[in-house]
Amino acid sequence: MTALPLIQAAPAQYRRRSALPPRHLADLDLAGRRAAVAALGEQPYRAGQLSTHYFDRLVRDPAAMTDIPAASRDRLAADLLPTLLTPVREQSCDGGATRKTLWRLHDGALVESVLMGYPDRVTVCVSSQAGCGMACPFCATGQAGLTRNLSTAEIIDQVVWFAGAAARGELPGCPPRLSRVVFMGMGEPLANYARVIEAVRRLTDPAPEGLGLSQRHITVSTVGLLPAMRRLTEERLSVTLALSLHAPDDELRDTLVPVNQRWKVAEVLDAAWAYAGRTGRRVSIEYAMIKDVNDQPWRADLLGRLLAGRLAHVNLIPLNPTPGSVWDASPKPVEREFVRRLREAGVPTTVRDTRGREIDGACGQLAAAEVAQ
Numbered sequence: 001m002t003a004l005p006l007i008q009a010a011p012a013q014y015r016r017r018s019a020l021p022p023r024h025l026a027d028l029d030l031a032g033r034r035a036a037v038a039a040l041g042e043q044p045y046r047a048g049q050l051s052t053h054y055f056d057r058l059v060r061d062p063a064a065m066t067d068i069p070a071a072s073r074d075r076l077a078a079d080l081l082p083t084l085l086t087p088v089r090e091q092s093c094d095g096g097a098t099r100k101t102l103w104r105l106h107d108g109a110l111v112e113s114v115l116m117g118y119p120d121r122v123t124v125c126v127s128s129q130a131g132c133g134m135a136c137p138f139c140a141t142g143q144a145g146l147t148r149n150l151s152t153a154e155i156i157d158q159v160v161w162f163a164g165a166a167a168r169g170e171l172p173g174c175p176p177r178l179s180r181v182v183f184m185g186m187g188e189p190l191a192n193y194a195r196v197i198e199a200v201r202r203l204t205d206p207a208p209e210g211l212g213l214s215q216r217h218i219t220v221s222t223v224g225l226l227p228a229m230r231r232l233t234e235e236r237l238s239v240t241l242a243l244s245l246h247a248p249d250d251e252l253r254d255t256l257v258p259v260n261q262r263w264k265v266a267e268v269l270d271a272a273w274a275y276a277g278r279t280g281r282r283v284s285i286e287y288a289m290i291k292d293v294n295d296q297p298w299r300a301d302l303l304g305r306l307l308a309g310r311l312a313h314v315n316l317i318p319l320n321p322t323p324g325s326v327w328d329a330s331p332k333p334v335e336r337e338f339v340r341r342l343r344e345a346g347v348p349t350t351v352r353d354t355r356g357r358e359i360d361g362a363c364g365q366l367a368a369a370e371v372a373q
């Protein structure tokens with residue numbers, strides 16, 4: 001059997017020290033925070049104060065936590081609020097309602113997040129790994145290989161940063177409360193399983209333990225890591241599962257999503273239906289429309305047959321080609337015909353909003369642009 005390129009060595013320009021960052025408040029539950037505060041010789045209730053600032057008031061700057069005496073504040077901040085994310089570059093469009101931020105992590109690794117504000121909701125798309133080891137050939141992040149997993153707090157801090165921006169009214173025409181998180185930035189979330197699940201818990205625990213978001217408003221994507229999908233099914237969470245399918249047949253999917261060489265279309269769909277059955281949640285089938293590669297009418301029909309009658313929804317993604325790439329987006333008439341055939345098969349289908357296209361919307365592109373400079 002062909003060895004899978006699951007964990008690639010990153011090219012030299014991406015190669016970094018791969019240590020996790022220092023521990024942060026958001027890595028711990030409330031009991032863990034109390035213990036950490038007590039270990040510093042501080043009153044345990046300071047853990048609640050710090051948590052209220054960070055998770056409820058969305059304050060990340062220790063200097064602004066003025067209800068804590070300065071000496072205690074400095075001690076607590078040094079131990080529990082290390083700087084995890086330093087913004088390197090921010091791009092925005094849609095009048096400021098779409099923002100993409102490139103962050104430098106403590107070890108120099110680069111990741112990015114995208115904020116999308118709508119009249120009725122504010123969504124953030126977070127990265128779960130620096131780089132990605134899944135090697136999907138059409139994806140800029142996949143070309144760079146995996147640098148390292150992000151810590152739980154590095155994931156949470158992306159959300160808290162943008163939740164603060166929304167609360168300060170920085171997103172014109174959008175509600176002030178960030179309500180949705182999608183794990184669709186850099187990385188394969190289920191390859192960083194424990195930290196991603198911990199992040200989901202922290203996002204959904206009520207404040208001040210966490211951010212108090214609804215589990216139903218969290219989407220976790222995967223290319224189909226079968227054991228992790230089964231494990232997720234047993235977690236008793238009700239997050240939305242998004243399966244990045246991109247092809248309905250093994251022959252093509254073996255190439256487009258190399259992990260398919262290990263776990264085939266039928267197996268990952270079975271795991272997705274098991275998740276849907278356990279949670280009652282509709283699975284989102286992600287399908288990047290790539291010109292002359294996976295957009296043929298017969299593939300739409302095959303996909304329709306695989307999904308008909310299932311608790312599923314197809315999200316077609318117009319490919320955002322990376323500079324110099326041989327991959328291109330499907331023409332609109334081809335995309336429309338694909339949608340028509342899926343709907344005719346009884347499969348709910350939408351075409352993803354191409355928010356952020358002007359700001360290198362495909363995952364990994366912003367980091368790639370920075371490294372190339």
Ligand code: SF4
Nearest residue numbers: 132134136139142187
């Ligand atoms: S498409 Fe997703 S899973 Fe595939 S290489 Fe890119 S980031 Fe990784």
